[in-house]
Amino acid sequence: MRIAIAGGSIAGLSAALTLDCMGHDVCVFERSTQGLRGRGGGVVVLRHMLRFLENHGKTTREMISVPTRRRRSLDHEGNVVHDEPEILPFSSWDAVYRSLCALLPADGIQYGRKLQRFEQDTDGVDLFFDDGTHERTDVLIAADGTASRLRTQLFPDYQSAFAGYIAWRGVVDESAFPPAAVNGLAENFTLYQQPGELFMAFLIPALDGSLEPGKRRFNWLWYRNESDTTALQRHLTDRFGRQHHASIIAGEMATESAAELNQLAKACLPDVLAQLVLATKTPFIQAIHDALSPAFSSGRVALVGDAACTLRPHTGSGTSKAADDAVSLASMLTPFTSNVAETLAAWAVERRESIAQLVAKGPRLAAHFGLDNNSETGPA
Structure with missing residues (x-):
């Protein structure tokens, strides 16, 4: 079958890879003109994605991840108040993305193709792009993220729900600091928790994939409750004055928001x-949303990744879920279907x-950390 995938992120590429291996004619349509290299921050690479x-x-664990040795919690003075062994393979979103891109055929991804809408019948799906072009396909896979336009077309009354907190995020080179200044952070999973907020930091590979000490990068996340809708809208307005649904990528955060982050x-x-x-x-920001599509398919259209279900980041399961979506879909959608x-x-x-259990786990973890709609806002 000819299968079109809307969205060239990790979920879309994973689906493309598995369906291509099954013998289908697969094409990924990605709206960005130059791909998504260099975007995103750190991720936990669980055994499913590995x-x-x-x-x-x-690709192996040793090639794309920096293992942590210990989990450590700090107090406000920076003293270690909890320390225990823990091995977690942390990688970067970009490292996983580049690994997937390298495994796909060179012509398997078309960039600068924004799918505006689709129409389907019993025999196939018609795709209509913003440049006026048209494609006919047997199956359409929606992998266009939490704010999926395709999910909205299928289920116009459904909207994702803001979970009540945001995540300030950033990546910074290990070499930006004297070794003594970050010695306690290197190869440790470091946390700092206060009511309504949780900060965590860990090492990830360099942008070129290097795992050599001194060339790696620190990834940090700072979750904070945000009950002020005006502040939320301000945070989600980029430096060009554009309002975003759930996130602003690195390099596009408004100067005022970046200054506020530094003050905090x-x-x-x-x-x-x-x-x-x-x-x-170039910090970036993400408003945490819950999205669970009313159904994961409709006719000849299927939803994968965040378009189908957006897991809370505390589960550390985003990339593994994308891989599982892809494998399960390809195992069912064979050339003999x-x-x-x-x-x-x-x-x-x-x-x-x-x-279902993974979906339920996220809010429980968030509540444990004091991060949810009912918790008090963290210190300003």
Whole structure:
């Protein structure tokens, strides 16, 4: 079958890779003109994604991740108040993305193709792009993220829900600091928690993939409750004055928001952690949303990744879920599938049930950290 995938992020590329391996004619349509290299921050690379990459290529844990050795919690003075062994393989969104891109055929991704809408019938799906072009395909996979336009077309009455808190995020080179200043942070998973906020930091590979000490990068996240809708709208307005639904990428945050972030870091964080924020040239921001599509398929259209279900980041399962979405879909949608709509419907029900516990886990973890709609806002 000819299969179109709208969205060239990790979920879209994972689906493309598995469906291509099954013998389908697959094409990814990505709206950005130059791809997504260099975007995103750190991710936990759990065994599902590692196994996925290893099954399809030569990428291994040691090639794309920096292992942490210990989990440590700090007080406001920067003193260690909790310390225990913990091995977690942290990587970067970009490292996983580049690994997937390298495994796909060179002509498998078309950049600068923004899918505006689709129409489907019993035999296929018609795709209409913003440049006026048209494509006909057997199956459409929506992998266009939390604010999925395709999900909105399928289920116009559904909207994702703001979870009540935001995540300031950033990546900064390890070499930006004297070794003594970050020695306690290197190869440790470091946390700082106060009512209504949680800060965490860990090392990830360099932008070129290097894992050499001194060339790696620190990834940091700062979750903070945000009940002020005016402040939320301000944070989600970029430097060009454009309003965003859930996030602003690195380099596009408004100057006023970046200045506010630095002021918060100086006032609220231990110095050893504040230095990471203050040294970050292009921080970015994410408003945490819950999205669970009413269904994961409709006719010949299926939803994967965040378009189907956006997990809370505390589960550390985003990339693994993308891999599992792809594998489960490809195992059902074989070249011998006779009734596409029925097959996708069966897959959708099974997939939705399989992630139910993971969906429920995120809000529980957030509540444990004091991050939810009912918690008090963190210190300003």
